[in-house]
Amino acid sequence: xxxxxxxxxxxxxxxxxxxxxxxxxxxxxxxxxxxxxxxxxxxxxxxxxxxxxxxxxxxxxxxxxxxxxxxxxxxxxxxxxxxxxxxxxxxxxxxxxxxxxxxxxxxxxxxxxxxxxxxxxxxxxxxxxxxxxxxxxxxxxxxxxxxxxxxxxxxxxxxxxxxxxxxxxxxxx
Numbered sequence: 153x154x155x156x157x158x159x160x161x162x163x164x165x166x167x168x169x170x171x172x173x174x175x176x177x178x179x180x181x182x183x184x185x186x187x188x189x190x191x192x193x194x195x196x197x198x199x200x201x202x203x204x205x206x207x208x209x210x211x212x213x214x215x216x217x218x219x220x221x222x223x224x225x226x227x228x229x230x231x232x233x234x235x236x237x238x239x240x241x242x243x244x245x246x247x248x249x250x251x252x253x254x255x256x257x258x259x260x261x262x263x264x265x266x267x268x269x270x271x272x273x274x275x276x277x278x279x280x281x282x283x284x285x286x287x288x289x290x291x292x293x294x295x296x297x298x299x300x301x302x303x304x305x306x307x308x309x310x311x312x313x314x315x316x317x318x319x320x321x322x323x324x325x
Contacts, residue, residue, distance in 0.1 A: 156183070158231045160222070160251040164238040164302055165263030165313075167292050168274035174261055174313065175235035185225060187218060188235040194284035201285075204294055211236075219250050226254035239299045244306055260308045265315045267296065 161178050163171040172188060179186035189211065193201065197210040215236070222232050238244045238260055251258035271292065278286045287295070302310050 156231075158183070158226050158229050158254075158256050160226060160247065160254070160256055160258040161231070161233040162238040162244065162247050162258060162260045162308070163233075163235055163263065164244070164260055165265055166239075166267060166270040166296055166299060167287055168270045168277055169263040169265040170273075170313075171237065171261075171263060172235055174263060175233045178233045178261070181231065183229065184231040184233060186233040186235055187222065189214065189237070190235070190284045192218070198284065204291060215246060219246065222250050223254045226251070226256045238302070239295075241300055241306060244302060244308060248306070248308060258308060260302055260310045261313060262302050262310055263313045264301075269315060 161175070161184075163175055165171050172190065175186050175188065178184065192214055193207070193210055196214070197206075201207055201210055218234075218236075222234060225232050234247060234250075236243070236247070238247055244260065248258055271289065274287060274292055277283050302308060304310065
């Protein structure tokens, strides 16, 4: 049984900024589970998701069932890394409410990675074919229009992971 206080980890950043990689890294901590939106959406709705409006609709359905599940996990003492894009104020508010319902702290990991780096990584990821979903350049920029960097006014603990330009090609953690 965990002895540390459980925490809800959230991830925020443009597509291909490294959110899932960071989520996996955070998930290596003892008594921590990662819940990845892309994996669930791919398993449940992949054949039905052909547009951004489809994603928005199915992601909302998933959040409705995952929220209480995450709250229950947190209440048992397990930390959760919610690998869902905390890219809008509305999404972050929902995630903060999940943590508050469980009575645990939260930590938002903001991957502040330049657009051109994300685009290069997205194109590479699409070419490898190892991600459940591919995004076109147009879809990337349409999603990016909705991205709102987090602010302290939202009441979240924010940890910024900036971009390392000294090589290595990963966000500075």
